[in-house]
Amino acid sequence: MLVNLEVQRFNPEQDAAPHVESFEVDVPDGSTVLEALMHIKDERDGSLSFRRSCRSAICGSCTMSMNGLDGLACKTPIRQLLSQFGESGVADAKPHETISSHAGQAHFGAAATAAPVAGAAVPSSSVAPKTTNGKSVGTVRVGPMHNLPIVKDLVVDMTRFWEKNKSLKPWLVPKNAPPAREYPQSPEEMERLWRPANCIFCGTCYSLCPVVSVDDTFVGPAAIARVGYRFLEDTRDGARKERAETIVEQNLWLCAHCYACSYCPKHVDPHELIALSCVATIEEGVTDNTGARHAMVVADTIKKTGFLEESQVIPGTLGYFNLIGLSSVMPLGLRLLLKGKMPPLLMRPVPRVTEIREIFKAAEAKRY
Amino acid sequence: MLQHDILVVGGGLAGMRAAVEAAELGLDVGMLSKIHPVRSHSGAAQGGINAALGNREDDTTDAHAFDTVKGSDYIGDQDAIELFAEEAPQAIIWLEHMGCIFSRMDDGRIAQRPFGGASFPRTCYCADVTGLVILHTLWEQCQRLNVKVYEEWFATALSVQTGVGSGVVALNVTDGTIEAIRAKATIFATGGAGRSFYKTTNGLSSTGDGMSMAYRAGIPLLDMEFVQFHPTTLKSNGVLMTEGARGEGAYLINALGERFMFKYAPTKGELASRDVVSRAEQTEINEGRGVDGCVFLDLRHLGKQKIMERLPQIRELALDATGIDAIDEPVPITPGMHYWMGGIQTDKHGATPVPGVYAAGECACVSVHGANRLGGNSLLETIVFGKLSARHAADYAARISAPDFNANLLESERSRIGAMLANKGGERVNVVRDEMGKAMMEGAGIYRLPATIQVGINRIRELKQRYKQISLDDKGRVFNTDLTGALELGFLLDVAETTLAGALRREESRGAHTRLDFPDRDDEKWMKHTQARYRPDADPELGDKQVTVTKWQPQARVY
Numbered sequence: 001m002l003v004n005l006e007v008q009r010f011n012p013e014q015d016a017a018p019h020v021e022s023f024e025v026d027v028p029d030g031s032t033v034l035e036a037l038m039h040i041k042d043e044r045d046g047s048l049s050f051r052r053s054c055r056s057a058i059c060g061s062c063t064m065s066m067n068g069l070d071g072l073a074c075k076t077p078i079r080q081l082l083s084q085f086g087e088s089g090v091a092d093a094k095p096h097e098t099i100s101s102h103a104g105q106a107h108f109g110a111a112a113t114a115a116p117v118a119g120a121a122v123p124s125s126s127v128a129p130k131t132t133n134g135k136s137v138g139t140v141r142v143g144p145m146h147n148l149p150i151v152k153d154l155v156v157d158m159t160r161f162w163e164k165n166k167s168l169k170p171w172l173v174p175k176n177a178p179p180a181r182e183y184p185q186s187p188e189e190m191e192r193l194w195r196p197a198n199c200i201f202c203g204t205c206y207s208l209c210p211v212v213s214v215d216d217t218f219v220g221p222a223a224i225a226r227v228g229y230r231f232l233e234d235t236r237d238g239a240r241k242e243r244a245e246t247i248v249e250q251n252l253w254l255c256a257h258c259y260a261c262s263y264c265p266k267h268v269d270p271h272e273l274i275a276l277s278c279v280a281t282i283e284e285g286v287t288d289n290t291g292a293r294h295a296m297v298v299a300d301t302i303k304k305t306g307f308l309e310e311s312q313v314i315p316g317t318l319g320y321f322n323l324i325g326l327s328s329v330m331p332l333g334l335r336l337l338l339k340g341k342m343p344p345l346l347m348r349p350v351p352r353v354t355e356i357r358e359i360f361k362a363a364e365a366k367r368y
Numbered sequence: 369m370l371q372h373d374i375l376v377v378g379g380g381l382a383g384m385r386a387a388v389e390a391a392e393l394g395l396d397v398g399m400l401s402k403i404h405p406v407r408s409h410s411g412a413a414q415g416g417i418n419a420a421l422g423n424r425e426d427d428t429t430d431a432h433a434f435d436t437v438k439g440s441d442y443i444g445d446q447d448a449i450e451l452f453a454e455e456a457p458q459a460i461i462w463l464e465h466m467g468c469i470f471s472r473m474d475d476g477r478i479a480q481r482p483f484g485g486a487s488f489p490r491t492c493y494c495a496d497v498t499g500l501v502i503l504h505t506l507w508e509q510c511q512r513l514n515v516k517v518y519e520e521w522f523a524t525a526l527s528v529q530t531g532v533g534s535g536v537v538a539l540n541v542t543d544g545t546i547e548a549i550r551a552k553a554t555i556f557a558t559g560g561a562g563r564s565f566y567k568t569t570n571g572l573s574s575t576g577d578g579m580s581m582a583y584r585a586g587i588p589l590l591d592m593e594f595v596q597f598h599p600t601t602l603k604s605n606g607v608l609m610t611e612g613a614r615g616e617g618a619y620l621i622n623a624l625g626e627r628f629m630f631k632y633a634p635t636k637g638e639l640a641s642r643d644v645v646s647r648a649e650q651t652e653i654n655e656g657r658g659v660d661g662c663v664f665l666d667l668r669h670l671g672k673q674k675i676m677e678r679l680p681q682i683r684e685l686a687l688d689a690t691g692i693d694a695i696d697e698p699v700p701i702t703p704g705m706h707y708w709m710g711g712i713q714t715d716k717h718g719a720t721p722v723p724g725v726y727a728a729g730e731c732a733c734v735s736v737h738g739a740n741r742l743g744g745n746s747l748l749e750t751i752v753f754g755k756l757s758a759r760h761a762a763d764y765a766a767r768i769s770a771p772d773f774n775a776n777l778l779e780s781e782r783s784r785i786g787a788m789l790a791n792k793g794g795e796r797v798n799v800v801r802d803e804m805g806k807a808m809m810e811g812a813g814i815y816r817l818p819a820t821i822q823v824g825i826n827r828i829r830e831l832k833q834r835y836k837q838i839s840l841d842d843k844g845r846v847f848n849t850d851l852t853g854a855l856e857l858g859f860l861l862d863v864a865e866t867t868l869a870g871a872l873r874r875e876e877s878r879g880a881h882t883r884l885d886f887p888d889r890d891d892e893k894w895m896k897h898t899q900a901r902y903r904p905d906a907d908p909e910l911g912d913k914q915v916t917v918t919k920w921q922p923q924a925r926v927y
Contacts (some may be wrong), residue, residue, distance in 0.1 A: 013844045030604070046841030046850035051403070054571040056607045056685055058500060059407040075688060151542065152847040158404070171508040172467030180466040184476030190469060197469050197494065197501055201406050237468065265874035 001029045002136040003078050005036055007048065008143040010150050024136060033081065033140060034062050034073035037154075050118065050154035057170040057265060060202030061244035064154050065143040070207040072265045073142075082138040097224050145207035161203050164219045167250050168227040168243070175238030183236045196230035196273060198266045205270050212255050218247035221261035221270035225350040228252070232280045244284035253276060253291020293317050306350035370772065372516070372641025373765045374400040374758065375525045375535055375551035377578060379405030381413075381499070381747060383557030384506035386634070386761075388707030391513040393762045396654045400538055402852065406507050409559055409571040410750065413499025414681060415485020415612030416481060416491035417745035417751070419456035422479045427488040430455040436745060437920045439485045440738025441639045441879035441889065443591070448734045452745075452752055458613035459751040460492055460883070468505040469494050471678075472891065479617040481678075485568040485641035486927065489615075491744040493654045496610050496681045498510050499747060517547070522852050523577065525724065525781050526554065526585040527774040533724030534771040536581070537781040541852060544845025545845045548778045552768055553724050553761035556582055557754065560730040561863040563856070565812075569601050569608040577841025578731040580859035582688060583866070587720045589897045590733035590913060591710035593840040593870030593881050596741055597814050599645040600665050602649055602689050606785040607891060609665055609682045611743040614638040616678050618648070620649065621665040621698060622657040632925040640927035643740040644649040646703035650814050651732060653702070654726065666699035673841030703814060707746060708863075709871070709880065713899065715914070718757025719764075724771060726761050728753040735897065756856040763849045794839035797854050800831050804864055806858070807831075811868050828906070835861060866900040869908050874898055891922045 003025060009020040023040050031039075034052055041048045051061040055074045064074040066081055148156040176183070205221035206212055212220050219228075228247045231237050252274070261270040282292050297316025301309035318325035336342045350356070373392045376383045379401030388764050390397040403407070403475030420427040437444055439625075442590035464470060464478065469633025471479040471493055485492040494501040509516065523536040527548070530772035561569025566729040599620070600609040614620070620638050622628050631650035640648075649663050652820075667675055672695045675683055686692055686699045712727035714720050714734050720727055731749040736749055793918075804827075835858060842850035876890035877883050899915040 011844060012846055041850075042796070046797065047844070047848075048852075049842075049847050049849050051407075053403055053407050054412050055605065056408060056412060056571075057688070058412045058497075058681075059403075059409070059571060061403065061407045079689075155847050162404075166511055171512040174465065178460075178465045182461055182470075182478050185472055186476050187474060190472045193469050194495070197504075198497065200411070200500065234467065289688045293730075333698045 001031070001078075002026050003031075003036060004136045005040065007037075007040070007138060009048075009153050011047070020141075029079070030147055032074055032079055033064075033066050035077060035078045036078060036140070037073060037142070037158050058200060063145045063205070063207060064203045064206050065145060067141050068143055068229035070261070071261070072202055072204070075265050076195055081140060117230065117302065121281045132299055139167045145203060146202075147207050147212045148211065158203065160216065161201075161206055161220070163252070164206075164223045165201070165227050167238070168223050168247055169231070170227040172231065172234065172237055173239035173242075175236060176328045179311065189235045192233045192240045195231055195268050196226050197227035199268045200266055201226065202265060204263070204265055208260040208263060210258060210260060211256050215249050215251075215254060218251065218254040219247070221255070221274060223250070224252060224255070224277050225268055225270035225273035229277045229280070232277060241279070241286070244281040244286040247277060248281050248286050248289050248291070253289065253294075255272070257285040263367060284301055290317055291365075293319065299360065304349065304353075305347045306353045307347050309347050311345050336344070369548050371550040371552050371770065372396050372399070372869040373551065374404045374553045374555065374761050375400065375549055375583075375760075376399070376555045378557035378559060378729070378731070379403075379407075379517065380408035380410035380557060380559055380729065380731075381445060381503060381750035382410075382559075382754040383408075383555070384450050384503070384510055385751050386555045386728055386758040387515045388506060388509045388513060389513050390759035390762055391510075394763050395757070397766060398452045398516045398518060398523045398525055398551070398835070400536070400549065401849070402520065402522040402541065402577070403688065404519055405510065405517065406503060407573075408503060408643070409574050410747075411498065411500040411503040412569075412608065413616065413747055414496040414610035416483065416493035416498045416744045417460065417747035418483065418486065418490045418503065419460040419492060419743070419748065420453065420488070420490055421457050421478060421480060421492065422488075423473060424480045427490055427566065429456065432456060432490060433666060434920060438445060438743055438923075438925060439736075439740055439742040439745075440736070441740055441925055442738065442891070443644075443735070443878060443895065443915055443924040444738030445735050446920060447916045449736050450918060452734075452736045452749070455752040456748055459748065459755070463502060463505055463751065466505050471495060479668075481612060482639060483615050484611055484639045484645065485636070486639075486744070491612070493612060496612050496679050498845050500719060500753070502747060508656040512645045514789050518815045519644060522855065524785065524855060524860040525777055526581045526866045527777050528585045528722055528725070529650060529772045529774045531722065531770045533585075533722050536774050537603060537778050537786065538837065539855075541672050541847055541849075544848060547776070548773050550770065550773045552770055553726060555718070555757050555761055556725070556727040556731050557729045557750075558731045560708045560709070561860060562705055562861040564804060564864045564867070565808045566802065567606045567809065569598055569606055570706070575856035576708075576859045576863035577856065578727065579711055579867060582720065582727065582863040582893060583800055583862055585722070585725075586721050586902060587725060588901050588911075588913075589710060589866050589876055590713040590865040590897045590899055591721070591735060591739070591870065592708075592900060593812070593869065593874050593898060594705035594709035594737075594739045595705060595812055595878055596642055596880050597703040597704035598711060599642055599649055599703055600701040601706070602661070602686060602691045603662050603702045604689050606704050607685050607689060608704075608706070609686065609699065610679070611642070612773045613665060613667060613679055613682060616674065618646070618670070619672055622652045622926075623842045624657060626656070626657075628652050628663075636927035638660035641740055641742060642706075643882075646814055646880075646925055647882060648701050650862065658696050659700065662700035662702045665694075665701045666698040667694045668698065675817070688789070707741055707742055709733070709739065710867075710898075714757075715800070716756075717760040718753050719760055724764065724768075726757040729756040733897075739881060740864070785851070789840060789843050789851065791839040794837035796825050797838055797840070797850065797857055799858050800835055800838060801853075801860070804828065804831055804861060806818075808864050808867070812871055815882050815884055815919075816871055816873060821868055824868045825865070825872065828861060828868060832865070838870060852926060862902075866908050867911060869898075869900060870898040873910055889922075
């Protein structure tokens with residue numbers, strides 16, 4: 001099948017900024033994005049740079065952005081990508097009547113146009129492709145993963161990603177002195193570790209995370225799920241309390257619960273493990289922080305009255321004796337009061353509030 | 369100059385196990401890896417790791433050793449195999465104590481599953497991602513110990529000065545600089561060379577780097593003709609379907625729906641050793657009982673729950689590649705090139721004949737696998753001999769003062785690579801690479817004939833000349849994977865050449881090496897290892913090495 005690949009290129013030795021280059025390639029039906037890229041590298045332009053190794057979704061090398069969504073190129077069939085998300089068209093308003101004029105060229109002096117940020121929509125280069133009479137199955141736009149600096153083409157510098165993982169102490173701190181044989185662990189206890197065990201550090205979730213994109217102090221979904229949760233939940237580990245403290249220091253609670261990281265090529269679904277990690281830190285008594293206080297006061301007010309009592313949530317989150325914090329929200333309170341929108345300070349419980357309390361009780365009893 | 373007591377080249381299971389041991393012993397260790405360690409192909413190992421823990425049945429290390437000797441078709445070195453089997457239980461317990469995640473029995477002990485060629489259920493596993501969990505455990509330990517990692521550094525040549533190994537020359541892929549890294553002891557743990565075949569289960573990084581670097585520096589390669597074909601690989605992309613599937617009870621069926629394996633292995637059936645099963649499949653296919661070059665792996669009777677619990681990864685890999693859901697339909701599979709039994713000659717402690725140079729894992733030939741490796745023994749080899757090679761390298765490093773780096777090597781490597789970058793008008797890397805792959809498929813496949821092997825040898829000889837003229841598109845310094853691909857191709861050509869040379873020389877059929885013109889094993893003449901030595905600009909010099917037999921005399925091998 002013919003497919004048009006619009007690949008973001010950046011060579012730091014030549015380019016001031018990234019630009020897009022089009023390649024029309026003929027690859028076997030059923031090919032993945034990675035296979036198309038390898039075809040380009042082999043047959044057309046050996047300077048096209050990307051990481052790859054296992055080509056079976058286990059090494060985590062080939063994470064990139066494809067038609068705006070990040071994932072493993074080796075696990076993304078071109079046809080599936082086109083049928084799921086349609087043609088890219090993000091920055092290309094013209095029909096994809098394209099053929100590459102670059103076959104065999106070693107270097108591209110195309111005037112780079114803009115957008116030095118990884119994965120951002122970059123305009124096509126002026127070396128415009130020509131017609132193919134519409135035979136191409138579609139256009140795949142390929143760019144580097146987001147939230148990390150570009151090294152070259154689709155290769156990014158993952159140093160910060162690895163540092164975030166390391167910040168959560170990714171190794172077992174044994175609870176007990178090692179026995180002569182294995183530490184016993186039941187199939188159910190092992191089962192809790194199964195999902196994080198499937199993480200391959202591909203960084204898809206880190207690349208998709210909108211919190212990481214605005215605040216690099218956030219440790220990120222992979223680290224929380226694969227390192228944080230995995231060791232918090234390992235019955236052999238003896239450092240649960242310290243881990244809870246560390247993960248909160250690394251801004252666990254900055255997670256915005258947006259579910260972007262649920263799109264995980266290995267079905268780890270970091271978001272749910274982040275939520276469970278939050279629970280674990282509260283279980284360990286690491287509650288003297290905004291995130292935990294907020295979660296607890298929200299739950300408490302609902303348990304008490306059936307309502308989210310907004311008048312309680314703000315002081316409850318900031319701390320009732322946090323005078324500086326409270327005074328900073330005073331102007332807001334005053335404005336609400338003047339507009340007649342101040343939530344009531346005391347709320348009457350809804351009828352049959354005990355049923356709501358039963359729901360909480362059941363939820364708290366069944367963590368998994 | 370960069371320097372360490374111990375330099376480990378390769379960051380997969382064997383390399384990280386060696387680095388962890390050296391760090392635990394308090395040595396200054398550096399670990400160089402051309403890809404980030406967690407990207408290593410060890411992580412693609414699925415089915416498990418063998419050890420006679422006896423958790424399910426009363427197994428013994430002696431039974432493990434014997435099964436391995438029999439699996440090797442009696443050409444494995446029995447002193448090394450006995451050590452290997454004895455070290456196994458402790459190796460697993462060590463991994464578990466480091467936090468490795470294993471599937472468990474109800475009583476909390478590590479679960480074990482049956483595997484090919486094993487007389488007991490001996491294979492410890494974590495569903496079908498065993499390599500990944502062990503790889504991650506070792507990476508965790510490397511971080512705990514703050515092992516110095518040369519991440520995305522590509523070793524190009526081994527330094528040997530006055531007969532003593534003293535480190536490597538390496539390319540820092542990120543910025544293109546070429547440096548010498550001096551070490552008292554160098555441990556190669558660079559994995560296999562599957563990419564010398566056009567189609568393989570191996571990832572794109574399995575390019576025989578260490579084998580070739582050691583060979584060029586004068587260390588012999590052993591038993592290179594023994595190449596394992598895994599019985600269950602996907603036709604379209606060569607991806608592995610674990611032996612654990614058959615361990616869990618999956619059937620192999622032909623186009624007629626028959627379970628054909630009992631014709632070839634009356635007792636073990638699907639769980640005969642890999643060489644036997646692959647040959648049986650190929651025979652079924654050749655005799656017209658296949659479909660489109662495949663037979664079928666049938667998991668249906670295992671049921672959805674067991675498949676999702678024990679084999680979820682392979683179900684998804686097959687689904688992604690073929691659209692077939694193994695829960696509902698048999699998966700078409702074909703034997704595929706998988707593993708290199710041969711490699712860098714070492715003793716049972718990982719030491720090569722050159723002092724200061726060690727090797728462990730797939731790149732080494734200790735030899736514990738002989739002519740055919742048992743499933744579950746390769747992960748074990750990395751853990752056992754990774755550790756032992758580091759211990760012995762540490763002892764060695766404590767005894768010597770820092771050796772001299774080969775004075776000319778850094779400059780000659782810089783100029784070799786500079787010339788490669790500067791060359792214009794030659795062939796593309798992939799042209800030579802693909803021709804090599806096809807020559808190996810034809811010359812070094814499951815069934816071998818001297819005429820086709822010779823064709824392969826001639827082709828590789830020719831390709832080695834053409835390789836000198838290849839030219840690259842990428843002339844830059846930063847992250848030049850065009851360049852590393854070309855350097856890898858150079859390594860692979862050495863592997864291909866020695867493999868075909870061994871295949872032509874060994875006039876018998878043993879383990880994975882099947883010569884149609886010599887269909888029987890010949891213990892009189894060939895109970896010995898093939899040894900290949902490098903000669904600059906000439907064919908390899910071939911010789912023999914004695915096989916060590918301790919207590920198991922060769923017998924007929926029936927499964």
